[in-house]
Amino acid sequence: MIDTLIKRILELNNPSVVGLDPRLDFIPEFIKQEAYGSYGQTLKGASDAYLRFNKAIIDQIADIVPAVKPQIAMYEQFGYEGIKAYLDTIEYAKSKGLIVIGDIKRSDIASTAEAYSHGHIGRVKVEEHSYCVYKEDFITLNPYLGVDSIEPYMNDCQKYNKGLFILVKTSNPNGGQIQDLSTDGKRIYEVIGSLVSEWGQASIGSYGFSQVGAVVGATYKKQCLELRTLMPHTFFLVPGYGAQGAGAKDIADCFNKNGLGAIVNSSRGIIAAYKKDKYASKYSEKEFHYAARQAAEDMKKDINSVIQ
Amino acid sequence: MIDTLIKRILELNNPSVVGLDPRLDFIPEFIKQEAYGSYGQTLKGASDAYLRFNKAIIDQIADIVPAVKPQIAMYEQFGYEGIKAYLDTIEYAKSKGLIVIGDIKRSDIASTAEAYSHGHIGRVKVEEHSYCVYKEDFITLNPYLGVDSIEPYMNDCQKYNKGLFILVKTSNPNGGQIQDLSTDGKRIYEVIGSLVSEWGQASIGSYGFSQVGAVVGATYKKQCLELRTLMPHTFFLVPGYGAQGAGAKDIADCFNKNGLGAIVNSSRGIIAAYKKDKYASKYSEKEFHYAARQAAEDMKKDINSVIQ
Numbered sequence: 001m002i003d004t005l006i007k008r009i010l011e012l013n014n015p016s017v018v019g020l021d022p023r024l025d026f027i028p029e030f031i032k033q034e035a036y037g038s039y040g041q042t043l044k045g046a047s048d049a050y051l052r053f054n055k056a057i058i059d060q061i062a063d064i065v066p067a068v069k070p071q072i073a074m075y076e077q078f079g080y081e082g083i084k085a086y087l088d089t090i091e092y093a094k095s096k097g098l099i100v101i102g103d104i105k106r107s108d109i110a111s112t113a114e115a116y117s118h119g120h121i122g123r124v125k126v127e128e129h130s131y132c133v134y135k136e137d138f139i140t141l142n143p144y145l146g147v148d149s150i151e152p153y154m155n156d157c158q159k160y161n162k163g164l165f166i167l168v169k170t171s172n173p174n175g176g177q178i179q180d181l182s183t184d185g186k187r188i189y190e191v192i193g194s195l196v197s198e199w200g201q202a203s204i205g206s207y208g209f210s211q212v213g214a215v216v217g218a219t220y221k222k223q224c225l226e227l228r229t230l231m232p233h234t235f236f237l238v239p240g241y242g243a244q245g246a247g248a249k250d251i252a253d254c255f256n257k258n259g260l261g262a263i264v265n266s267s268r269g270i271i272a273a274y275k276k277d278k279y280a281s282k283y284s285e286k287e288f289h290y291a292a293r294q295a296a297e298d299m300k301k302d303i304n305s306v307i308q
Numbered sequence: 309m310i311d312t313l314i315k316r317i318l319e320l321n322n323p324s325v326v327g328l329d330p331r332l333d334f335i336p337e338f339i340k341q342e343a344y345g346s347y348g349q350t351l352k353g354a355s356d357a358y359l360r361f362n363k364a365i366i367d368q369i370a371d372i373v374p375a376v377k378p379q380i381a382m383y384e385q386f387g388y389e390g391i392k393a394y395l396d397t398i399e400y401a402k403s404k405g406l407i408v409i410g411d412i413k414r415s416d417i418a419s420t421a422e423a424y425s426h427g428h429i430g431r432v433k434v435e436e437h438s439y440c441v442y443k444e445d446f447i448t449l450n451p452y453l454g455v456d457s458i459e460p461y462m463n464d465c466q467k468y469n470k471g472l473f474i475l476v477k478t479s480n481p482n483g484g485q486i487q488d489l490s491t492d493g494k495r496i497y498e499v500i501g502s503l504v505s506e507w508g509q510a511s512i513g514s515y516g517f518s519q520v521g522a523v524v525g526a527t528y529k530k531q532c533l534e535l536r537t538l539m540p541h542t543f544f545l546v547p548g549y550g551a552q553g554a555g556a557k558d559i560a561d562c563f564n565k566n567g568l569g570a571i572v573n574s575s576r577g578i579i580a581a582y583k584k585d586k587y588a589s590k591y592s593e594k595e596f597h598y599a600a601r602q603a604a605e606d607m608k609k610d611i612n613s614v615i616q
Contacts, residue, residue: 021420024433024434024435032435041434041435041436041437042434042437042439043432043434043439043441046432046434071416071420071423073414073416073420073421073423073424073427074420074423076391076423076424076427077423077426077427077428077432077441078427078432078441079395079427079441079442080388080389080391080392080395081388082427083384083387084388087387105414105415105416106381106413107413107415107450107452107475108379108381108413109479109480109547110480112329112379112381113381115381115384116381116384116385118385119381119384119385119386119387119390120385124354124385124386125332126332126350126353126354127332127340127344127349128349129349129350131350131351133351133386134387142415142450143452143486144415144450144451144452144478144487145475145478145480145482145483146480146482146483146484146485146486146487147482147485148480148481148482149480149482167415167453170417170453171417172417172453172454172456172457174453174454174455174456174457175453175454176454177454177455177503178451178452178453178454178499179452179454181491181492181496181499182492183489183490183491183496184489184490188486188489188491188496191486191489192486195485239417
């Protein structure tokens with residue numbers, strides 16, 4: 001799947017991913033009214049508003065962006081109706097040719113990890129039948145429990161041609177509280193970076209990158225360069241661009257000298273672009289999806305301006 | 309909520325929790341046939357089998373055990389139907405007076421953590437309405453992203469009287485790969501233990517334990533004692549007893565000299581007891597729930613034999 005992702009990035013000349021992390025206050029009033037009209041101001045109504053919103057965004061970006069990254073928390077909070085909207089969003093995005101990175105950041109012991117893995121990227125058996133449930137192409141994972149908590153996913157990646165992005169250096173302000181601690185002259189994020197690199201050795205594809213990728217926050221510029229050097233065969237999923245404060249110059253070092261090696265995420269910077277001054281003057285609330293397309297185009301240009 | 313949990317542990321003289329982590333191969337054939345009869349060998353059929361199984365177990369243990377701990381992965385793998393079974397299991401357990409520890413091990417940046425927190429232990433707003441969605445009393449969390457990823461949950465704990473168990477030292481074989489690294493003469497799990505202890509200082513209840521608890525695996529006996537000393541006001545959720553290999557003597561040090569400070573989990577050792585030689589001779593497959601009750605009684609006795 002990493003080869004498929006890189007191929008699509010090259011075809012579109014666009015190493016960016018749109019985070020589908022809706023919030024009700026990002027969603028235009030007319031969409032919410034349609035959804036609430038059908039299901040009331042309920043968890044189902046809110047979930048339906050998410051799905052309508054996502055579909056309109058997906059329709060506008062599918063031909064210019066290689067991938068979307070739905071954040072499962074935003075859906076999970078609405079209970080099973082929200083999970084249904086998450087599943088339907090993935091199904092719709094894939095039907096439009098988008099690659100889907102499920103931002104789930106799961107972590108558990110092996111026997112439990114197996115259930116997550118089968119559900120999200122493998123197949124779930126019910127007696128004689130087996131089901132492909134969530135259908136993400138990639139998922140994100142938390143490494144705090146060590147390699148036996150990651151292996152079940154690595155097995156399913158091999159079996160079903162999927163990919164992983166493992167948290168190495170996160171974009172949030174206190175990410176360093178544990179990740180930046182020193183051990184034997186190395187930071188924890190470097191130790192994990194080395195492990196992730198090692199876990200990926202057996203699955204390096206035709207572009208030189210492995211199925212086991214890393215999450216490296218754009219908000220820590222110096223660490224991006226360090227990790228790019230430390231992990232030459234590891235593809236990076238880079239959050240933090242846009243609303244979290246990082247700009248194009250901050251993410252430049254996530255790419256290698258061939259201009260490959262990373263995909264940069266923006267969520268509300270794209271999906272809620274119509275609320276930003278820059279786009280609000282040109283696009284009405286009804287044109288939120290056109291504003292998203294324009295913001296995705298602008299992001300592509302911005303990122304390409306700093307990579308070789 | 310920590311006070312409520314400890315009060316119930318004392319009333320029942322039972323510091324144990326039953327892990328509701330079903331697997332289809334734990335579930336008696338007659339239950340599966342009933343569920344598949346209604347919904348086929350589908351994700352919905354499997355989810356229904358889980359719920360029927362859980363209800364029968366809950367009915368048998370609710371008067372002798374203070375709490376249950378459903379592992380969300382087992383349900384999540386079945387998609388939205390599985391999440392519905394998770395929600396229905398929680399609802400049913402609470403209706404029978406059980407305290408519910410949602411084993412979700414979530415981890416994400418603050419804005420996302422807020423969505424998880426509102427959904428699981430807080431309230432989710434949909435315009436003028438607000439909903440209590442998952443209704444767990446406690447949830448488990450992963451600390452790798454630092455304090456800003458935990459704060460949203462701490463706020464909801466205060467607001468809605470809930471509790472947390474944060475991964476400190478996990479029970480799995482490779483848990484030490486990151487958790488046991490040394491930094492400034494301390495292990496990572498000790499650093500996190502100190503942080504968890506600090507995060508709980510503001511919410512110490514009437515038994516001397518805070519709303520912010522820790523997950524400490526029974527499979528690492530020496531570390532249990534170290535952490536019990538380091539974190540006198542932190543309540544431990546202790547996995548690893550039973551199927552994962554730890555016995556009563558291994559968990560003794562998780563308790564303080566008053567016999568308080570921990571709740572020990574067993575999952576398949578209780579819910580699949582009827583498959584173990586010890587119980588299979590006395591209980592048929594149809595009596596799986598009676599075997600579970602007996603196993604829960606035996607566990608209570610075993611744990612109480614080592615605490616003061």
